[in-house]
Each structure stands twice: as structure tokens, then as C-alpha cells.
Amino acid sequence: MEFKDNIPIYLQIKQYLYRQIITGKLKPGKKIPSVRELAVQLTVNVNTVQRALQQMNFEGILYTKRGEGNFVTEDTTLLEKTKRELINAELDKFVHSMNSLGVSDEQILKSLSEYLKEEHSDD
Amino acid sequence: MTNPLEITDLVYKKNQKKIITDLNLTLKPGKIVALLGENGAGKTTLMRIISGVAKNYRGSVKVAGFTKEADRKGHLSFTDGLTGFANSTKINDIVKFYQILYHDFNLKQFEQLRDFMNLKPDLRLSELSKGMKEKLVIALTFSRRVDLYLLDEPFSGIDAMARKKIIKSIILWKQEKSTILISDHFVNEITAVLDEVVIIKNKTVCMQKSTEAIRADNQSVEEFYESFYQREEEE
Incomplete structure (x- = not known):
């Protein structure tokens, strides 16, 4: 995954995750990789991944289970x-x-x- | 929470020539920061002052709230080349030295990092390529548990594969609250892992900005950095 350097990276991470969800690579109700796993996989800053996930939690497309991580919504x-x-x-x-x-x-x-x-x- | 680094009104002279003047810099916990500037801008000097290697400066340098050199050294990790070791020294012997010198040196962590970097413990310094040596420096530096890590041009003269490995190791092994300051004279390829850039010009810090704020202005970090030096050429 290559990121454009003149667009905020947290927005590009969100776009990437939306696509993963829409195409079924990340399935409804299933856990997504941890913040650090995503950061290593995409070679980006952990804080930036955190910010993207926070926004997606806010939007409701992801939800957090305390101590377990982030999950994809089942709201069709x-x-x-x-x-x-x-x-x-x-x-x-x-x-x-x-x-x-x-x-x-x-x-x-x-x-x-x-x-x-x-x-x-x-x- | 205490800031890992606070520098106030720093002035440093060498042979009566000012190398650094009126420099102020604060780094917050949990950040990855690039220290950018041309060759000779004073990046290495600044790292040597922070780590207590270079002395006789004016101003205040605090690492995790500590000003005394010995205390500072206990709260930061910096590997100043490996110039103190003979070429025939084996990696294992360097590790033994580190274990004696630093009580927070974590052997298990080092072994994990060493294996991640594919370095064999019985290799001698003379047998290491530039990239391998840099990987060793990174492994040694990150095997301590401190508030501030200083990396002096870790990517200079090494190939893309080694660079990628080093960047991944930084993401993997960085503790949440610790801060990393990475010096370089150019900035492409590592921009995606940076929180902030600090630009040194005319012997002082002329800019400190978040990378995402730069991108929010539709500018790349590289363009942003270069604009500081282009302005000078036009003047």
C-alpha cells in the first residue's frame, strides 16, 4: 500500500479500511488487525492509525470491545x-x-x- | 507527563565559531520526529549535546525532566556510531559491554531485534556491511527502555530493503510513551511514520510542524522541507 504524501494519511487509511470492508476482506462482526499490526503492515505511524480508527468508531462503521480491539459493524x-x-x-x-x-x-x-x-x- | 526533551536558549561554540545559536525545542511523549537540515546544519552536534557527549554549551537541556548529564544518559538511548570498538570485535562482545554499561539493557529484546534484522551474534564489525552495521546500531539502541531515542542518520547509504526493515522495526519496537528523534538530510520514504518534522537552518530550529498538518495544506512533507532551502536560494 502506497500513500500519497500530500493528503493526510489518516484519511487514506480510512479509505483503505472502507475498501477492505466493502469488498469483504474485513467481514461484518469480525475483529480487524490491531493498531500496531496495521501500522507495521501499512508502514505508517501508530498515532495516525489510531486517529483513523477513532473516527471510524465515531462513524459507527467500527466498534470497540474493551480489551479486545476493533470490530466491523454488523449494521447492514x-x-x-x-x-x-x-x-x-x-x-x-x-x-x-x-x-x-x-x-x-x-x-x-x-x-x-x-x-x-x-x-x-x-x- | 514530563516531556522527553526540553531545550531552552541553547548556544554551542566550537573553536570560537557558533555552531548552534538560540535553539529552543520541546518534544512531547509518544512521538516520532524527524530532525531535518542540510549536511553541516548541526544535527549531529545537537544529538551529541542532548546525549551529553558534547559539553560546554550554554542554555538548558532537559531529558525527561533531568538536566545532569549522568541522569540524562539514563533516560535516553543514543549509539554514537560504533567507533569506540575495534574492527575485530564480535557483536556478542559489544552486547556484553552494553549490558555492563546500561542496567536497563534488555538482552531478550536485543536477541529478538537481532534475529529480526538477520544478524548473526558471532559476526565481527569488520564483516558487517554499512546496512548491517546500521541495523546493529538500531538493535542496540532499541534494546534499552528509555523516554527518548536518538537515531543519527540511520538511513544514509543503505539500500531500500534494509531501510524498510529498519522502519518496520521502529514501528514494532517503539513503546507507546517513548519518543524517537531521527536526523536526516532528506525526508522521502520515512514521512509516513513521522508525527512531526523539526527543521534546522541558520544554526537554529526554524520550524516544527506536524506532518498531518502539512498534508492537510495539500503539501508533501518533502516539498515543505525543500521550500525552506529554496527560499534561501532565491534570496
């Missing part, structure tokens, strides 16, 4: 919402980048459906 509504937010964030980036190329929303829709059709015919 919240998990669905997190997934939607992740998708929206990606769409946001994509649309923004297309707009900055001078492509209108209508053209994006048209280009995208043409692109997907071509991609599928390739398969």
Missing part, C-alpha cells in the same frame, strides 16, 4: 450507506475530471454507455 444499512458513499466519491472524481475536459453531463452519459458497450463486446 450502515454498510450499504458506506458503499454508496464510496461509489459516489469515485463518480464525483470521474465527473469532475470529465467536466474539466469540457465534456458535458449529457456527453459523459453517452460516452460512458458507448464505452461500456465496446468493453463488453470485447469480452
